[in-house]
Amino acid sequence: MAAGNWKMNTTPSEGQALAEGIITAAGPPATKVVFGVPAIQLMQIKEITAKHEGYYVAAQNMHHEDKGAYTGELSAAMLADAGIDYVILGHSERRDYFGEDDHLINTKINKALAAGILPIYCCGEKLDIREAGSHEMIVGKQIEQALFSLAPEQMEQVVIAYEPVWAIGTGVTASPQQAQDMHQFIRTQIANQFGQSVADGTTILYGGSVKPANAEELFSMPDVDGGLVGGASLSAENFVPIIKAL
Numbered sequence: 416m417a418a419g420n421w422k423m424n425t426t427p428s429e430g431q432a433l434a435e436g437i438i439t440a441a442g443p444p445a446t447k448v449v450f451g452v453p454a455i456q457l458m459q460i461k462e463i464t465a466k467h468e469g470y471y472v473a474a475q476n477m478h479h480e481d482k483g484a485y486t487g488e489l490s491a492a493m494l495a496d497a498g499i500d501y502v503i504l505g506h507s508e509r510r511d512y513f514g515e516d517d518h519l520i521n522t523k524i525n526k527a528l529a530a531g532i533l534p535i536y537c538c539g540e541k542l543d544i545r546e547a548g549s550h551e552m553i554v555g556k557q558i559e560q561a562l563f564s565l566a567p568e569q570m571e572q573v574v575i576a577y578e579p580v581w582a583i584g585t586g587v588t589a590s591p592q593q594a595q596d597m598h599q600f601i602r603t604q605i606a607n608q609f610g611q612s613v614a615d616g617t618t619i620l621y622g623g624s625v626k627p628a629n630a631e632e633l634f635s636m637p638d639v640d641g642g643l644v645g646g647a648s649l650s651a652e653n654f655v656p657i658i659k660a661l
């Protein structure tokens with residue numbers, strides 16, 4: 416899977432041109448391609464991807480309650496009714512700037528699954544944790560708190576994105592071996608909790624300064640099933656080679 420997280424970039428007209436440009440240049444993809452677009456563009460981009468096999472749309476967030484007085488928020492039911500395929504949950508920017516924790520993210524994951532939307536669950540450690548050698552402990556805890564209450568058939572619907580915070584938007588990428596080690600660790604956690612066949616079927620994406628120049632090497636690692644791409648998903652020139660690396 417090649418997933419782009421556009422974050423708070425692109426106006427609706429820019430987003431339309433971007434999605435159309437990528438689809439035209441990449442053609443029918445050999446992997447699933449997901450556009451994680453700003454809320455205002457969800458239905459517009461869905462209309463485009465619906466015409467092209469292999470292309471999907473993701474929301475970048477979702478509220479954990481079903482409905483009510485939550486000004487500015489979107490519910491799972493709204494996304495589902497609009498035909499949105501995926502929702503990115505637990506991104507480090509939401510954790511840092513909006514105070515989201517794994518308990519809340521777990522609630523959101525349950526709501527998304529109940530509405531038929533596939534969660535892309537983001538986890539990953541900060542630099543000080545990596546330097547202290549505690550990254551497996553911290554990511555292990557994130558996975559446990561957000562996912563271990565799910566039933567195996569729910570877990571089968573979840574995509575995981577390992578995004579070391581120190582690699583996001585910094586130009587510093589985890590080495591292929593660092594990515595592989597963490598992905599293998601995550602898959603083992605999933606296997607221990609949900610069984611080997613669920614773990615084998617789980618898509619685990621790497622995110623953090625994925626570029627055309629490093630995508631192929633990262634994706635060649637056995638437990639790296641694709642990428643969640645920020646900056647390099649904002650132009651066809653950069654994103655198409657990343658799609659084609661899968």
Ligand SMILES: O=C(CO)COP(=O)(O)O
Nearest residue numbers: 420583584623624645646
């Ligand atoms: O946060 C990311 C994707 O969700 C990664 O962002 P960059 O690819 O810009 O480092």
